[in-house]
Amino acid sequence: MTEPMLELKNVKTIVNPGTANETTILKGINLTINDGDFITIVGTNGAGKSTLFNVIGGNLKADTGQIFHAGADIAKTTEEQRTTFLARVFQDPKLGTAPRMTVAENMLLASKRGEKRHLMPRRLKQRMAEFTKLAAQMNNGLENRMTTPTGALSGGQRQALSFLMATLKRPDILLLDEHTAALDPHTARNLLHATNQRITEDHLTALMITHHMEDALKYGNRLIVLKDGQIKADYNAAEKAQLTVDDLYAYFEM
Numbered sequence: 001m002t003e004p005m006l007e008l009k010n011v012k013t014i015v016n017p018g019t020a021n022e023t024t025i026l027k028g029i030n031l032t033i034n035d036g037d038f039i040t041i042v043g044t045n046g047a048g049k050s051t052l053f054n055v056i057g058g059n060l061k062a063d064t065g066q067i068f069h070a071g072a073d074i075a076k077t078t079e080e081q082r083t084t085f086l087a088r089v090f091q092d093p094k095l096g097t098a099p100r101m102t103v104a105e106n107m108l109l110a111s112k113r114g115e116k117r118h119l120m121p122r123r124l125k126q127r128m129a130e131f132t133k134l135a136a137q138m139n140n141g142l143e144n145r146m147t148t149p150t151g152a153l154s155g156g157q158r159q160a161l162s163f164l165m166a167t168l169k170r171p172d173i174l175l176l177d178e179h180t181a182a183l184d185p186h187t188a189r190n191l192l193h194a195t196n197q198r199i200t201e202d203h204l205t206a207l208m209i210t211h212h213m214e215d216a217l218k219y220g221n222r223l224i225v226l227k228d229g230q231i232k233a234d235y236n237a238a239e240k241a242q243l244t245v246d247d248l249y250a251y252f253e254m
């Protein structure tokens with residue numbers, strides 16, 4: 001039997017330990033993610049969604065519990081070490097790209113994720129056609145701005161680039177942290193569509209946090225409800241297909 005892509009066992013995180021402000025954020029998370037799972041995650045503000053991503057991404061250490069990637073214990077590995085198999089897209093379009101570098105240069109950098117910088121060949125010209133083709137798949141004119149510094153892009157183009165960079169060198173695990181939340185509805189829809197296409201076609205393993213219940217239901221093969229640092233529900237594809245937006249809203253009213 002193959003190992004799960006990612007496994008969290010009784011993960012707890014405590015902030016401000018030993019002080020009057022000591023708070024347990026994640027309260028014993030058990031989660032098994034299989035190869036090809038596309039999981040949407042919903043939950044109230046402060047439920048612990050971003051903290052869960054921080055623990056998976058390695059920017060926050062779990063205080064108790066275990067984390068395994070393909071069967072290997074990764075609890076002690078750093079955020080940088082995890083970039084060899086994990087990529088994340090944030091809500092803020094300013095994060096994830098280097099503003100003075102062009103679109104193409106950012107893509108070249110992303111294609112070398114996890115490799116030592118000094119080994120990076122300067123082969124931008126050879127890869128331009130490939131990068132331009134990928135950019136065109138985002139359906140927002142990014143392919144016409146390949147030599148533009150990313151700081152001059154629209155928020156939507158910049159997020160599309162962040163997504164492309166995260167997926168260019170196929171990650172084992174892709175974390176999407178409300179990556180369309182800062183975009184206008186049309187641009188957000190466009191990026192979500194492209195996101196879904198890429199994840200589905202490339203059979204990526206992905207987790208996507210969203211506050212849009214319709215999107216949580218529409219995309220992915222699994223849906224998780226996080227509340228007060230705990231997983232309150234974990235629906236498989238068949239169960240998810242029966243869920244309604246009102247069913248999900250009920251979790252926010254309790």
Ligand SMILES: Nc1ncnc2c1ncn2[C@@H]1O[C@H](COP(=O)(O)OP(=O)(O)OP(=O)(O)O)[C@@H](O)[C@H]1O
Pocket residue numbers: 015016023025043044045046047048049050051052
């Ligand atoms: N470093 C920290 N120190 C103190 N409290 C923290 C820290 N990080 C997170 N928290 C608290 O932990 C709780 C969970 O935060 P988190 O950002 O994970 O929630 P979230 O579900 O992503 O919320 P949102 O939907 O608002 O983004 C919040 O109450 C937050 O204030």
